[in-house]
Amino acid sequence: MSTRPDLLYSEEEEALRAAVRDLLTDHCDTAGVIARIETDAPHDLALWKTLADGMGLAGLLVPEDRGGQGATHREAAVVLEELGRAVAPVPYLTSAVVATEALLACADGDEPLAALASGRRIGALAVGLHTAPGAAFATVRREGGALHGRLSGIADAAVADVLLVPADDGGLYAVEAGAVTLTPQTSLDLTRPVAEVTLDGAPGRRLGDAEPAVRRALRAGAGLLASEQLGLADRSLTETLRHLRERKQFNRPVGGFQALKHRLARLWLEIAGLRAAARGAADALATGEDTDVAVAVAQAYAAPVAVRAAEEALQLHGGIGMTWEHPVHLFLKRAKADSIAHGTAGAHREALAGLVDLRAP
Template sequence: MDFRYSTEQDAFRASLSGFLCDAAPLAAVRQADGHDQQLWKRLCTELELPSLHIPLEYGGAGATLLEAAIVFSELGRSLTPVPLAANAFAIEAVLRTGDEEQRTRLLKGLLRGEQIGALAVAAPADCDPSSATVRAHRRRGDTLLTGASGPVLHGHVADLFIVPAVADGVVTFHVVAAGDPGVTVVRLPSFDLTRPVARLELAQAPAEPLAECSPAQIDRVLDVARMLLAAEMLGGAEACLDMAVEYACTRRQFGRPIGSFQAVKHACADMMIEIDATRAAVMYAAMTAANDHELRITGPLAKAQAADTFALCAGSAIQVHGGIAFTWEHNLHLYFRRATTTKALLGSSTHHRALLADRAGL
């Protein structure tokens, strides 16, 4: 396999990177409180990012998940405070588990930025029938949900939620509108200042089951989410390395740049080695994402590798910066917080390696 982007993909990455550099510098990210509404509108209308890899028949651009991974990598590099991850995961859930009528009806608003979706899955337990915290039951032909979800990415700005709920020992996805009776959204404190979370509380809330939901399709949705999160963490890790190298070249001690000291060289080299390995894992996962069998292996593999790499790079970059990076106010701590929270999202690295071993028959 050729692990290189095409000329068009490289140009797309450069264009998006330049746009985000101008529109979302880290100083603006700190002031956005996790959601820059004006920037989100521009990303939806000018760049049409939510619709990038969606088939043309549903109003998408008809690209692939490889282009979507490029987008997530650049947004992770800049820590852009927009709900693209939450919205993309909800779109993937509708696309994979809804029927034709539901896809046509629900995707329209999500792709245009007229609505924001959120997938109410933060951990593997949310989709496990034995531990799911939301239950579904029927009453007079309607489906009602009761329970509370775990942390939902950008839940406080979401217009609709894709909620896993258990009924008769089976978990399926349901669509819940934020403004419906019985639906309460409670914003939670978030360790990551750039990505807020909320808890969804449901009390006999009306819901629409997604018609073609099955355990295999749910796994597919989560594997796509793992791959895209891995791409996002790759971008964040690369940003940490860039900041560390720039500082090591300009900060002088004992009459020479600190980058000339062996300990600093080794720290940066270790970061680069892990980033190279992560880039290969993410690119392979994105390039083969159309194959469900491949993604079952590469999804958890890329998520585990990228999570550990991002955490390593954020911590090592803080060490390279020394005392100047000690305080939370330094920009590197924004990356440290993102690395810490995203590493736990959808399960730890240990969980993903165990999942990989199970799927590979080890």
């Protein structure tokens, strides 16, 4: 019989949060993020090196005997909460979670896995960011010992050193980034760019079977994405509260008006629910209990709450919220992009209905 999970944050998780938040406060201010997305290189690789190498966070999900830190998805979720709060332009979700989980499922994935865990290399799973766990995914053609084809919507491919590419023979192949052609694609969220990957006779080394690896990777990505959305929603509310305390009309703080109090209270309750759902998904991934259900619940709930929190932040900041210099547009764009990443809320509700045998008539 399974026991009830403890979804409260442990002392170790709170210490990890404090360390990551301190680092991001010093090295990932929103003005710097806005300045980066105006260039052709939005990723902050110096920050990534500190997170991955200096703090060892890239290997949280990797067992110690395979070169990692031997932590769990609960710790990775805490990191993603803080990265979501900062809208940090680093490939943590794509490399340290999704690509890492795919490699953990591969029989011959130890060599690239150790490189990703140490932060020496960045990996990306060459499956469209929009793909939900369990959904069909595109593959490339393997012919004459080389890979041919085109895959679109690959997140953070621009900074990946190695791409994990599913092929039509059922295998997952490691392909060096220099062997493919990348074409940037338009994305609403400029802090997590996507690209089209073209393989024209690219060599690849088979690591294992694609189907279980991709399924495992996307499930972990979807489950932990909820923690990023939680951090994003919480930061949106915090910034809105700060603004409404400082902004005055009729010689009193705007936040004192009853109608706004009601809106903020409702949003606070929704974010509290999101925290429970996100923590439940992280705990289920860590323990392996009711994982599919917990992930579907979290993603069915997370996107609408994160988007509404960002939309409320934009509206309640008034005219200043519409300016490029204010960070609220970063929150809204990330929330909207996250709402279709690893499956829409509707797709997860449909999956959940099937899992609990409550399909519509």
